[in-house]
Amino acid sequence: DWQVENPEALVRGYPVDKYYEMVQKGEPNFPERRMVTGAKNKCLVHKDPGCGAPSLWIDFGGMQYGNLRLELETAKKGSVIEIGYGESPHITYVDRYVTRAGAQTFSPFHYRAGRYVLLTFSKIAAPIRMDSVKFRRCDYPVRRNPGIFRSSCEVLNKIADVSVNTLHLNMHSHFEDCPWREQKLYLGDLYFEALACYYSWGEYDYVRKNLLQLTARRREDGWIRSAGPGVSRGSLLPGRRAGIVDFPFHFIMELRDYHLFSGDKETLRALYPLAARLVDNYMKMGVSRGGLIDIGRADSFNNWCVINWNDVVKKGECAAMNFLFARALAAANDMANWLGRPADSSRFKMILVSLGQAIDAAFWDSSRKLYRDSRFENKPINHFSTETNTLALLSGLPDRKKTSYILRAMATGALAMETPTAYFNAFVAEALFRSRKPAAALGLIEKYWGKMIERGADAFWEMFLPETPPGSHPPKGDSLCHGWASGPACLLPARVLGIRPLEPGFRRFTVDPQLTTMTSAYCFVPTPRGYIKASYESGKYIVIYPKGTLPVVCRTAKLPDGTKMVIQKA
DSSP: OOEEOOTTTOOOOOOGGGHHHHHHHOEEOSOSOOOOOSOSSOEEEOOOTTOOOOEEEEEEEEEEEEEEEEEEEESSSOOEEEEEEESSSOEEEEEEEEOOSEEEEEOOSSOEEEEEEEEEEEEOSSOEEEEEEEEEEOOOOOOOOSOOOEESOHHHHHHHHHHHHHHHHTBSSSBOSOTTTTOOEETTTHHHHHHHHHHHHOOHHHHHHHHHHHHTTOOTTSOOOSEESSSOSSOOOTTOOOSBTTHHHHHHHHHHHHHHHHOOHHHHHHHHHHHHHHHHHHIIIIIHHHSSOOOTTOEETTEEOOSOSSSOOOSSEEHHHHHHHHHHHHHHHHHHHHTTOHHHHHHHHHHHHHHHHHHHHHHEETTTTEEOSEEETTEEEOOOOHHHHHHHHHHTOSOHHHHHHHHHHHHHTSSOSOOSBHHHHHHHHHHHHHTTOHHHHHHHHHHHHHHHHHTTOSSOOSBOOTTSOTTEEOOTTSOSSOGGGOTHHHHIIIIISOEEESSGGGSEEEEOOOOTTOSEEEEEEEETTEEEEEEEETTEEEEEEOTTOEEEEOTTOOOOTTOEEEEEEO
16 A cells, blocks of 8 residues: 555556566556646645545656655644655655644655655544645756757757756766666666766766765675665675676776766776776686676576666677677776776787677678677577667777678668667667767657657656657656666767867867757867867857867868868867
């Protein structure tokens, strides 16, 4: 009896083993026909003889996180108010308040989250005048950015705004996967959360705190636990590896990106040995013996491989894991060079070369012209997924011909362009931008994130399938405000306007716009030395940069015909 299943709003009876089908069908949003009180601010709650317990349903119109506050007055003590919360019409009862006589205020000690609040008056000793129900929002006090991404495309503008709002709703004492459920910091989620944070506000100290928090939870054998605080998803039993085995790769990339954006060499110097130790640990997972990482069955929460929540094969010599290792090795090599460690750099390069050769031999299918997902017990598993081939593109290992085959498969539908999670779709969009396919990348962003907005999202969801019926949202098991869904907040300024750091602290940065058919766009990109402003309008693409930074125009940058590029110091 701890939750309310609103019969008008919910779809019932999905079997647990058909979770994908449940997500595909979706569940309806709050019904249009509902009772609405005429009172704007106050109402009197009482109980008529023969009636059940009355309830008040409050819709705040958007996701809330912070302190709930009830203000009320009643003549007698002893009335009981049950308080439930929900991101959707699924309501979970959390609090119970017993009134005293007179005017009073109730606010739970801990923060609460949700769009909806349900007050059920299970006992009424005397009529209760409800004066107000409020949330006092609580989140990290970010810096103000004078110009987060704007363009001539209103859909993209809305996506940028909701992405930034989603991220901010998941920023408290650390980045969170979601305010509704675990409220935990995950290594994998942090990848796009950190990048979105850099582009939205330049909050480098906040990201640094998150990295330090995760590394403080490292094990004696060098593995960094996949989440914290609290027990990591995937219990780390003796003899097991890293809980979520693919997430520590992201720590290596996140540390590289942190230094690239912030220029904070002290933190890099302190944490680099942990990244190098992770490379050694992954080498022991089969690379030293057979040339490829082998994760065994990796089919339990004791040794779980996420990659994405889709039908990608995740066991044995998993191609996606090995492409992630290639990305991590490239990141480790960058850090070794910045710290002046040539021996480490040479070693990482040698591993990467041999890994690339082993990947091609094991996974490239010359007839399908795609990378297969896995090889298990020396037998190829001929399943070809978007996830594996996206990570191949991001690794930089495929040659030009293999890259063209993968992109053609995406364009023709042989590989699906979108996947179920906002987390991995950001990787797909990133891969398309890197491959100079901006129209396809923006099409994916508009379709996937835009369809959530069409369904009423004011924060982006953990998981979504665009084929779900209009007016529906994911079921209760998925959060409707998930930090890993904020990828467009970094992808739009970084790729559409093309501003990305090349050297730590933006000492040099690339100017590489991919404007497609837009008629205008602008953004302010925070750096440790001030804002870089990039704007495009009326046939001019202008970059204004602060002292201590140096723009480098990418050779492959392509502006709309007749556009003049102007680069000037602030």
